Amino acid sequence: MVHVRVDEQIKAQATETLAAMGLSLSDAVRVFLMRVVADRKMPFALRAPNAETRAAMAEADEIARTHRARFGSAAELFEDLEKNTGQ
Template sequence: MTPSPKTEVVRARIDGVIKHDAEEILAALGMNMSDAIRIFLHQLVVRHEFPVELKAPNATTRQAMNAPGEGSFESVDELFDDALK
């Protein structure tokens, strides 16, 4: 694949919270959204497959995910607060 000038534009609608959170994470990595999209698309082309493993949970996993129980948390923050004690 021969490098070419970056002249194409990709646009996508995305939830504002997801965008904000992703931008914070990317900034911590020294990247911006355009960098991440370019890396993602480059890997898609190089691998000829989706570069992130996607799996649908099976019935047992879905049941466990939906079952409240000991160790259940109302939010991710609550989970991390508990884990970091």
């Protein structure tokens, strides 16, 4: 038995997506683990972020930390972008 902590929204989306493929969440985990064993590696590429991505991640963390530029909706975000870019 495997216990995994997963955000409920991600779990629900994954369950729905997998169901469309004819798989349960348990089926998908079994397939994943079988590939790990068979290939002796992850069944997909894992890459470290490059310098540009790390800088963007740090900037996003700083924005979240200082609570700058928070928007209640996408419309508010686009309004702010238009206002601040002179369009």
